[in-house]
Amino acid sequence: MVPMFGIPLLDLGWLVASLLVAGAITGILAGVFGVGGGALAVPVLYELFRMVGVPEEVRMPLCVGTSLAIIIPTSIRSFNAHRAKGAVDMSILRVWAVPVIVGVIMGSYVARYAPADLFKAVFVGVAGISAIRLLFGKDTWRFGLDMPSKPIMVIYGWIIGVLSALMGIGGGQLSNLFMTFYNRPIHQAVATSSGLGILISIPGAIGYIYAGWPRAAEYPDVAALQFPLALGYVSLLGMVAFVPTSAWTAPLGVRLAHALSKRKLEVAFGIFLLIVCARFAVSLLS
Structure with a gap:
């Protein structure tokens, strides 16, 4: 089969089809969980980029950077849908805006020099803590009955920005965890978290383009890292295939989220x- 952009046409076709399906699922999850979809996009992209020969050393940051770029339209649609239902706490987003963006910029800079295992370790740590809290946590697990003071909120916002930039997520996992620990209902936490995706994804994607530009030059034979298929650590092919279906299905996820009970969610x-x-x-230990 004749290659296109250095990738066999059959492989390229399977890659695009897989990205379209994964984008649709990601959009639904973004609406349901307010997470921007990065938690699904990163592992899916990891497997797909492995199939087309992206080296292990740059595969994970390419997944993270692409995920952040994909999150941009998905988060905008998810946030607008949640805000239309009056579920978003804008006061929290206003406090977090600057520290979150600063954290994202710092995390994107670290990405330029960090080993691949760092991205995986951050992903495992945050996802694991969040899962334990949601599955086994009790209503008595609280840091407080109301949100903390502004200085503490600023610190939390910075941490969310740094970790989100290293995980390729829209901040939903972290802010959901934080808000529920401070007695906010899960539906409000999900809705408010959707707004963080906008604050994180745009500067994050720009930062990963900058971080990956010199690294792509070190792998001239890896087509998936070169223009027109990619800009730095952002796969343009991944964006083009993911974005239409994920943006289209995000509002469906929002409607599903508001139909579910607190515990089911x-x-x-x-x-x-x-x-x-x-x-x-498993990938980290192998």
């Missing part, structure tokens, strides 16, 4: 995160 989110955590734990 927590259990579904917890199981999902546990699966993702297990996948990367």
Whole structure:
């Protein structure tokens, strides 16, 4: 089969088809869980980029950067849908806006020099803690009955930004965990978290383009890292295939989220995160 952009046409066709299906599923999960879809996009992209020969040393940051770019339209649609239902706490987003963006910029800079295992370790740690909290946590597990003071909120926002940039997520996992520990209902946590995806994904994607640009030059024979298939650590092919279906299905996920009970939503989110955590734990140990 004649190759296109250095990838056999049959492989390229399977890659695009897989990305379209994964994008549709990601959009639904983004709406249901308010996570931007990165928690699914990163492991899916990891397997797909492995199939087309992206080296292990740059595969994980390419997945993370592409995930952040994919999250941009998905998060915008998910946030607008949640805000239309009046479920978003804008006061929290206003406090977090600057520290989250600063954290994302710092995390993107670290990505330029970090080993691949760092990305996996962060993913496993955060996903594992979130899953345990959602599946086994009790209402008595609280840091407080109301949100903390502004200085503490700023620190939390910075941490969310750094870790999200290293995981390729929209911050939903982290902010959901944080808000439920401070007595906020899961539906409000999900809705508010959808707004973080916008604050994280845009500067994060730009940062990964910058971080990956010199690395792509070190792998001239890897077509998936070269223009027009990629810009730095952002796969343009991944974006083009993922974005249309994920943006289209995100509002469907929002409607599903508001139809589920609090406990069903927590259990579904917890199981999902546990699966993702297990996948990367195996990869990290192998």
